[in-house]
Each structure stands twice: as structure tokens, then as C-alpha cells.
Amino acid sequence: MNTTIFRFALIKGLRNPLTLIFNCILPPALMLIRPLWTGENFLSGYGLLILVIWGGAFLMAQGTISDRESGAITRIMSAPISMRNYLMQNLFAYMVPLTIQVALITALGVILYDWGLTLALGLFLCYTVFTATSVMMSFAWNCLFKKKESSFTTFGAVVTFGSMLSGAYVPLELLPEALQYVGAIFPAYWGMRGISSLLELGAISIDYWIGIAAMIMFMIVFLLYGGKRRMI
Amino acid sequence: MLALWLTESDTTGFFLFLFLLVMSLLRWRFPKLGATVMLDCAACILTFFVWPYALYGLILILFEGMYRRFYFVLLAGHVFYFMDYFDLSYALLLAFGALSGVFLSGWRKEQGQKLTIRDEEAGKYYELEHLQSDLVATIPQIERMTVVAERARIARDIHDNAGHEIVAAYITFQTARDMLDGADTDALELYDAALARLNSGVNKIRETAHNLQTVTTLGVESLLEICEKFPVCPVNFSVYGDTSRIPIYVWSMLESCLNESLTNATRHARPSYVSVELDATQHLVRLCIENDGAKKSKGGMGSGLRNLRHRAIAIGGTFSMDMGEKFRMICVIPIKEEENESINS
Numbered sequence: 420m421n422t423t424i425f426r427f428a429l430i431k432g433l434r435n436p437l438t439l440i441f442n443c444i445l446p447p448a449l450m451l452i453r454p455l456w457t458g459e460n461f462l463s464g465y466g467l468l469i470l471v472i473w474g475g476a477f478l479m480a481q482g483t484i485s486d487r488e489s490g491a492i493t494r495i496m497s498a499p500i501s502m503r504n505y506l507m508q509n510l511f512a513y514m515v516p517l518t519i520q521v522a523l524i525t526a527l528g529v530i531l532y533d534w535g536l537t538l539a540l541g542l543f544l545c546y547t548v549f550t551a552t553s554v555m556m557s558f559a560w561n562c563l564f565k566k567k568e569s570s571f572t573t574f575g576a577v578v579t580f581g582s583m584l585s586g587a588y589v590p591l592e593l594l595p596e597a598l599q600y601v602g603a604i605f606p607a608y609w610g611m612r613g614i615s616s617l618l619e620l621g622a623i624s625i626d627y628w629i630g631i632a633a634m635i636m637f638m639i640v641f642l643l644y645g646g647k648r649r650m651i
Numbered sequence: 652m653l654a655l656w657l658t659e660s661d662t663t664g665f666f667l668f669l670f671l672l673v674m675s676l677l678r679w680r681f682p683k684l685g686a687t688v689m690l691d692c693a694a695c696i697l698t699f700f701v702w703p704y705a706l707y708g709l710i711l712i713l714f715e716g717m718y719r720r721f722y723f724v725l726l727a728g729h730v731f732y733f734m735d736y737f738d739l740s741y742a743l744l745l746a747f748g749a750l751s752g753v754f755l756s757g758w759r760k761e762q763g764q765k766l767t768i769r770d771e772e773a774g775k776y777y778e779l780e781h782l783q784s785d786l787v788a789t790i791p792q793i794e795r796m797t798v799v800a801e802r803a804r805i806a807r808d809i810h811d812n813a814g815h816e817i818v819a820a821y822i823t824f825q826t827a828r829d830m831l832d833g834a835d836t837d838a839l840e841l842y843d844a845a846l847a848r849l850n851s852g853v854n855k856i857r858e859t860a861h862n863l864q865t866v867t868t869l870g871v872e873s874l875l876e877i878c879e880k881f882p883v884c885p886v887n888f889s890v891y892g893d894t895s896r897i898p899i900y901v902w903s904m905l906e907s908c909l910n911e912s913l914t915n916a917t918r919h920a921r922p923s924y925v926s927v928e929l930d931a932t933q934h935l936v937r938l939c940i941e942n943d944g945a946k947k948s949k950g951g952m953g954s955g956l957r958n959l960r961h962r963a964i965a966i967g968g969t970f971s972m973d974m975g976e977k978f979r980m981i982c983v984i985p986i987k988e989e990e991n992e993s994i995n996s
Contacts, residue, residue, distance in 0.1 A: 603665055629662060636669045643676035 424495070424505055428512035432479040441475035442516050450527045457532070465542075465614050466587035468524065469549060469607050472517060473578055476553035477560070479513040484561040484570055506646060510554060517550040541617045541627065548631055549610040552638040556606065559645035581605040586615075609633035663702045670694055671708055675715060688716045692727050706730060706741070710748035717752025718759075725749070782958045789903060789962075796899045799869055806863030814856050821849050870894060870902055874909055874929065881913050884922055892931035901984050904962060905929070905938050908970075908982045911955045912940040920944025920978065938982045956980075 432438055446468065449455060455464030483506075486492045495505060525543045528534040534542070557574070564570035583589050584602030591599050602608040613630025617623065674691050678684050691712045698705035709727045716724025728745060824846055831839060871894050878886035897905075909927065916922050922944035930937040952960075952972065959982070963970035968984035 633666070633669065636666070636673055639673050640669070640676060643673070643680050647676075647680045 424508040425512045428509045438478040469587045470582045477557040480557035513554045521546040545613045548634045552606040552634045555638045555641035559641040562645045562648035586611045606637040667698045685719045685721045714748040714752040718756045810860040886925045888927045890929045894931045935985045941979045
């Protein structure tokens with residue numbers, strides 16, 4: 420199988436300094452701030468990591484919109500390559516660095532904070548599924564816009580409100596009762612729900628699997644929507 | 652439904668909503684999966700026992716089912732078997748969902764029909780535009796052919812009429828010279844000088860007539876040249892009748908027919924032979940082109956052939972095709988009396 424598109428998407432995604440900060444510097448830096456992970460701080464490292472992954476996935480997934488904006492997609496489609504192949508290679512390229520980052524963070528957690536096997540594997544699975552869902556969401560979101568700037572600005576607002584309503588950096592208990600469940604329309608809510616149940620019980624529970632299932636369903640929704648929209 | 656789920660903050664409701672969304676997107680992405688709407692019905696009815704508001708999902712399903720013209724979805728109306736009582740407002744909502752789907756589907760169908768009509772009209776417009784550009788391109792070709800034909804006629808007239816007369820006069824003068832041997836010396840010198848100038852004049856006329864001959868082939872020669880250059884198979888070219896009566900614009904039309912037919916044979920068929928027959932009578936010209944490659948090609952009449960038909964009709968002729976076992980194209984063009992007279996004169 421020809422992996423040229425995958426390689427170029429990967430290089431193009433990581434060439435952006437902001438993407439490098441979000442994907443390579445911020446997550447390990449967060450891991451080094453001990454109070455975030457020991458419950459000594461108001462902010463939770465697990466929630467902030469959700470936010471970082473969400474942002475990092477969006478920055479990576481901007482490759483498709485820049486291809487469309489620069490007209491590269493027209494040239495790619497004139498080559499003997501199917502749209503499905505192009506999308507699959509791109510999405511895979513966006514997911515790979517984020518998954519490596521999640522694996523690295525899990526390893527750091529095991530080394531620095533003595534995470535047990537269940538917790539480490541549970542967090543790895545949860546963050547990996549969230550990564551895939553975030554990439555799909557960013558891809559579907561980018562399909563809605565013609566300009567990269569419009570997509571970036573509006574998505575910034577979505578991430579800010581979504582993270583707040585999902586409980587990524589503000590505990591849901593602090594929100595008004597009417598808003599406590601609104602965040603469920605974002606995958607981050609279900610990611611946080613899975614992580615919270617894992618942290619509270621110290622074991623994989625039904626609530627954890629509900630979170631994973633919801634994120635997978637979100638992923639399918641975004642993939643179906645984004646895959647149907649016209650790219651050219 | 653989203654509002655209901657948010658109000659209730661129920662995970663079951665959320666999953667049902669997400670499931671309906673996934674299935675709806677799946678049908679949007681793959682329209683052939685229309686029957687999966689029954690799965691949605693089953694999911695709503697099953698969820699009803701856990702979350703009563705699930706039945707409201709049936710309104711959406713009825714709407715989508717009717718929109719996609721999947722009428723089995725009307726079975727969802729039997730939902731009242733699961734309820735303890737008949738809820739009129741709920742029944743009205745179900746009916747509203749179904750009717751909205753029907754109306755929207757009708758509107759979409761009408762929109763599709765209008766789009767088809769628009770596309771057909773646009774196709775006709777582009778075809779006419781193509782025909783017009785073809786005709787515009789033909790005008791300079793006919794002009795060029797007219798000039799060349801006129802030049803050839805002048806050369807032929809000089810060579811055949813004037814040239815022969817002057818040569819005959821020159822020979823007569825030479826014979827007369829032998830009879831004048833005893834005449835006055837001055838008169839003989841003058842006679843010889845006149846004879847030499849006449850000889851020079853004869854040579855110049857011959858040279859001029861030769862230079863006037865065109866390099867470009869015309870008429871039958873042109874058709875023959877096209878046939879000889881056909882690379883796929885040998886072309887059997889036959890001519891019957893007097894072709895000198897055929898006017899220039901008809902030759903242009905015949906050339907176009909032959910070119911188009913041979914191009915089509917190269918592109919769409921693999922003929923083992925091509926036969927071209929040109930039949931000229933006093934009142935009409937008939938060109939018949941035949942090849943045995945048509946059975947391998949399935950296409951109908953292309954824009955090139957349609958344009959030729961328009962052109963043939965425009966000059967009072969007919970253009971017909973037979974795409975049976977063999978491909979046969981016949982173009983018949985009448986020659987008007989005044990054209991015959993002008994050519995003769």
C-alpha cells in the first residue's frame with residue numbers, strides 16, 4: 420500500500436510549532452506538575468489532558484482544510500487515489516502522534532505516580548478512544564468550513580465551552596444543576612465520566628464502559644458526517 | 652427529543668438519541684440501507700420499557716421513513732398496542748411526522764424532476780453552441796475551397812482552351828515559314844522575330860498554367876486522399892457519375908461526413924473493412940460509408956454526427972444511419988438547377 424499521503428500528512432501536521440507544543444511539550448510538562456495528579460490542586464491533570472488532546476487533535480486535523488484551501492486536494496484527486504484512501508491515510512496520520520503521546524503519558528504516570536496496571540490500561544484506552552473521537556470531530560468540523568481561520572475561531576469557542584461543560588477543568592458539581600448534563604453532547608464529557616469512575620473505584624466499571632461506548636458512537640457519527648461531505 | 656433527554660438527564664435516552672443519529676447518518680451516507688429504519692423502530696419500542704419518552708423517537712422515524720418512501724415504517728403506528736391508553740396528542744404528532752415526510756419527499760422529487768429538465772435544456776443549449784462553432788469553422792474552409800477551385804478552373808481553361816489555340820497558331824506560322832523562303836529578307840527577319848516571341852509566349856502560358864495548378868486536393872481527390880490516409884484498414888473508395896457538377900459547399904459537407912465516419916470507426920469500432928461510395932447524378936449526390944465494426948460499439952448518435960445531420964438538413968439534404976450488424980451512414984444532398992447552370996457557365 421502506498422503511504423505517501425500518510426507520510427506527508429504526518430509531516431505537515433507536525434511542522435506547525437503550535438501542534439508540536441500541544442502534542443510534544445504540553446503533555447509531558449503537565450505530567451511533571453505533581454499537584455495536578457495527586458488531587459492537591461483544584462485543577463485536575465486528567466481533565467487538562469483531555470483539553471490538550473482535544474486541541475492537539477484539532478490542530479493536527481487542519482491538514483484536510485489546508486489541502487482544500489490550497490487546492491492540493493484537487494491535484495491529489497486527479498491522481499489515481501480514492502477519496503476513502505486519502506481520508507483514511509490522513510486520519511491515521513493525525514491519530515498516530517496523539518496515540519504515542521497517550522502511551523508516553525501513561526508510562527510517565529506509571530513511573531512518576533505509581534499508577535497500577537488497571538488504572539494505566541484503563542486511562543490509556545480511555546484517552547486513546549477520546550483521541551480518535553477528537554480527530555473525527557475535528558475532521559467533521561473542518562468539513563463545515565471553507566476557511567481555516569473560521570474553523571479555528573469557532574472551534575476554539577466550542578473547545579472552551581465544551582471543556583467547561585464536560586467538567587475537564589471545572590468540576591461539574593460547581594455548575595448550575597441545569598447545565599450539569601448539557602456537556603453530554605461533547606465526547607469530552609464521556610471521557611471525563613469514564614476517567615472519574617476509574618479513579619473513584621480504582622477498577623473498570625460499567626460506567627467506564629458507558630463512557631467508552633458513548634465516545635465510540637460519537638466517533639461513528641463524526642466519521643459518517645465528515646465522510647459524506649464534499650471535500651472539493 | 653434532545654430537549655427531553657436533557658431535561659431527564661437520562662443515559663438510556665442519550666444512547667437512544669445517539670443510536671438514532673448514527674442510523675440516520677448511515678442511511679444518509681448509504682441510501683440503500685433504507686430498510687434499517689425498522690431497526691430504529693425496534694430500538695425505540697424496546698427502550699420504551701426503560702425510558703417512556705423513547706416513543707417520541709418514532710415521530711422522527713416515521714418522518715424519515717416516509718421521506719425515504721419506505722412505507723413499512725407505517726407499522727410504527729401499531730405502537731399503541733404497547734401503551735395502556737390512546738394518546739390523541741401523540742397520535743397527532745405521529746401523523747404530523749409522517750405527513751411532513753411525505754410532503755418533503757414530494758418536494759424533493761419535484762426538485763429532482765426540475766433539475767433533470769434543466770440539465771436536458773442545458774445539454775441542448777451546449778449542443779447548439781457546438782453546432783454553431785462547427786458552422787463558423789466551416790465558413791473559412793468553404794471560402795478556401797472556393798478560391799482553390801476557381802484557381803484550378805482558370806488554370807484548366809488557360810491550358811485547355813487558350814493554350815491549345817496559341818500553340819496551333821504557332822505551328823501554323825512555322826509551316827508558313829517554310830513556304831516563305833523566297834520572300835524579302837527584311838520581311839523574313841521580322842517574321843522570325845515574331846515567331847520567336849510567339850514561342851516565348853507559348854512557354855509563358857504553359858508555365859503560368861502549370862503554376863496555377865493547386866497543391867491542395869479538391870473534390871474526389873480530397874476524399875480519396877482521406878481514404879488513403881486511414882490507418883486502421885484499407886478503404887474501398889468508388890465513384891459513380893459526373894462529380895464535376897458538385898458545388899464546393901457540398902464537397903465540404905462530404906469531406907466532413909467522411910472524416911467524422913472514419914474518426915468514429917477508429918475510436919469506437921474495429922472494422923476489418925470500410926467501403927465508401929460516392930454517387931453523383933444530375934440532381935443529387937449520395938455518399939454511403941459502411942464498415943463492419945458497429946456491432947462492437949454500443950453508443951448512440953454522438954454530437955459530431957448530430958451536427959452533421961443538422962448541416963445536411965440546413966442545405967436541404969438528409970443524413971441517416973443504420974447501426975445494425977454493420978454501420979452504414981448515408982448522406983444525400985440535392986444539387987439545385989441554378990447551381991448546375993452556374994457551374995456549367
